[in-house]
Amino acid sequence: MVIYLDNANTTKPDPEVIKVMIEYLEEKYGTPGGEFGHIFDEDAREAVEEAREKIAKEINASPEEIVFVSDETEADNLAIKGVAWARGKGKVLASKIERKAILNTVNRLKEWGFKTYEVGVDRKGFINIEELQSSLDGAVLFATHLGNFEIGTIQNIRAISEVVHENGALLYLDANHAFGKIKIDVQKLNVDLMSISSHLIHGPKGVAALYIRKGVKLKPILDGDLRERGIRPGMINVPSIVGFGKAVELINYEDAKRMAKLRDKLIDLLLSIPDTKLNGPKGDMRLPNNVNVSFNYVEGESVLLHCDMRGLVFSTGSACYSQDLLPSHVIRGIGGSFEDAHGSVRLSLSKWTTEEEIVTAYEILKDVVEKLRKISIYGGRK
């Protein structure tokens, strides 16, 4: 039996999601073409529009403001490059602790003559709003997140959007990790673009949605037909979209409350292991399913692999584990040392996580960390 605590990486599709997907794989395999597809395709078109409506409603948007894309990386790129290219020139900003898809996309914009800036965060990962305010001169876009993918910090988006809009820039919000866990209202948050993805809420891979507030202009990244009003031409991935719609329908904020309790229990248990520290804030300003701690004197990949052998699955910010051999830029961004990043682990809960799993996870981790500290050069002491 696997204890899966890597739900911020991807989640297990809900059986109900799989059920509707199978229907659109087996029988209703058509794909929406033009407005007047043959009747065979109508089933597919209606299902896609129904999913779009559900998703729009969930975030208080209108269906025409939702564009389906293939994943959150594509959403990030479309939002950021799309707005920048439409504006032509100016400054594009992000925080230091965004996902790579955002940071690298912003950075890439330099090729097209844009200025860029990375806004700092405090020790808990909260964006420095004064720094943001003083860096917005000539800005066209600020790209940031609602809940941090790695340390769970929930940003104060209302304050951020006020500052951003005062300065005439647009706000793009990566809400992928918060969606389904905290109730989102695009009107109240006052964001201009926002991305949410299916595979993080027990929906299928292969689809994400980009909210584009009515009136916001962006240039597409992909050219082709007029599907998704030409903003995202290409094949409509009907089964995934229908599955996404079902996953949204299944969102229940009571799950989030339960997760938050288990999160706090796990944090308390892990902090009882000596020389362990929490990354990110405590309480309501933390994503309900995110736990992230650094164990001193040990390296994350080793911790992860040992746990893996014992059926406990999660992620680490260790350099050894990353494909570019760099330690987590998020832990470094909040002022953590190289060692803090190297020894950091992220455990992310789902609606199915049980208290028993939490306790077992703690026991396995405690044992593994003790074992590895015995091998460590630092031997558990500095």
Place this chain on the structure above:
Amino acid sequence: MVIYLDNANTTKPDPEVIKVMIEYLEEKYGTPGGEFGHIFDEDAREAVEEAREKIAKEINASPEEIVFVSDETEADNLAIKGVAWARGKGKVLASKIERKAILNTVNRLKEWGFKTYEVGVDRKGFINIEELQSSLDGAVLFATHLGNFEIGTIQNIRAISEVVHENGALLYLDANHAFGKIKIDVQKLNVDLMSISSHLIHGPKGVAALYIRKGVKLKPILDGDLRERGIRPGMINVPSIVGFGKAVELINYEDAKRMAKLRDKLIDLLLSIPDTKLNGPKGDMRLPNNVNVSFNYVEGESVLLHCDMRGLVFSTGSACYSQDLLPSHVIRGIGGSFEDAHGSVRLSLSKWTTEEEIVTAYEILKDVVEKLRKISIYGGRK
């Protein structure tokens, strides 16, 4: 019972494809991260690499030359923009009868200072190789197709690639509609980049593959993590990729032979309807599953909708049917009149199409065309 003759639009997933997908939706829902995902993700990683190997082998490429993307539109954009951006400047060419994703992508390159050119074709849709030859001055890329999506013309790629390479340009081949129907060897065809997609060979939507010959440089469209070696960062759509691999495994060229016979039978039957003409070539130079005819005096959308009511499903090149209200640029490209395009229908077969379906399809079409001609201003005569 529906007679589905729109297999060039999308195909019904094979039950075996759906079976493996369900396995990766239900239990092996992990996603390949870095090289050292936890063991839970290993299942997913191995399955993805296995699919990559199968696909590579099928086209005589090596697995490192295959990059997974979300659909053929993305493949077209990545290949064309990727190569152009990597080269920096020059001329990019396509034929006049490419899919919109190719034509619009090439056209978009003007924004970045590229020159573009559309090469003409003859009455059957064959690319004018002399015109190509004389337009290649300063060219960096020629983007074209193996089998035409609308009229089924199979291009002489060996001759084309010789001319293109002599002039120092690269060749991108959209092989989406030919793949699985005619055996493809990237070495023999001597192409530099090539796209093939899953949903046209009874695989799932949500994935296509771009072959990039070793040594060919391209800049990614999407920025993000290092997945797919950074060429296509983002979430790996494991169930779709695994389904794609299975679909490739199921390819059987005997099916193509059978389809070709049924295609010829359907063409003969349809040409027996007065004032009907074939678009595209006959015989071996036509995709085995493609039939495209123009019925004079009637409009395609009307034909299509009438047939639809009677359970026969296909496509049309009519302007009324397209989202931009333009008649098929392919029919126009081969020198067809506006009326030819307006009254054109494409019927595309699958490995499951039966002789009985072909005969019934003909009977329905004959009846519908006759009925509509009675309504027509031209009344069956000009």
Place this chain on the structure above:
Amino acid sequence: GYSRKVLQYFLHPKNVGEIENPSVTAKAGSPACGDMIKLYLKIEDEKIVDAKFRSYGCAANIATASVLTEMIIGKSIDDAKKIKFKDIVAELGGLPQIKHHCAVLAAEGLKQALAKWDVIQGRREIDERFVKLILAAVIDPLTGESVLH
């Protein structure tokens, strides 16, 4: 992913710990990822009679250090000097490309230990080249930077 053999050495590493009164010790840090190993050698009659290690690093780091200690115990100094990182990789039945530097780290540790031993034996000068050899690859895991800087 990792081979069975790598996982075996990682899960049950041999020769973990310290040697009391070692003949020589060496620390090596990887400039790639910032990890470290420390090697302890006991040398008698120009032969390595015991070897132990401590590690702060990934699974490949632990496995390579462990298998290296096994490879060198019983070897003469001259034979030990011939060990290259590729030999360690081979001994483990291969490592993923991205983890080759972990084997380099282990080989580097051995190279430094043996160079120090030569100095102790008066066979080698403490010149600039030697000092650079010792320090260059040593990475402080707290900063992730070479201690040379």
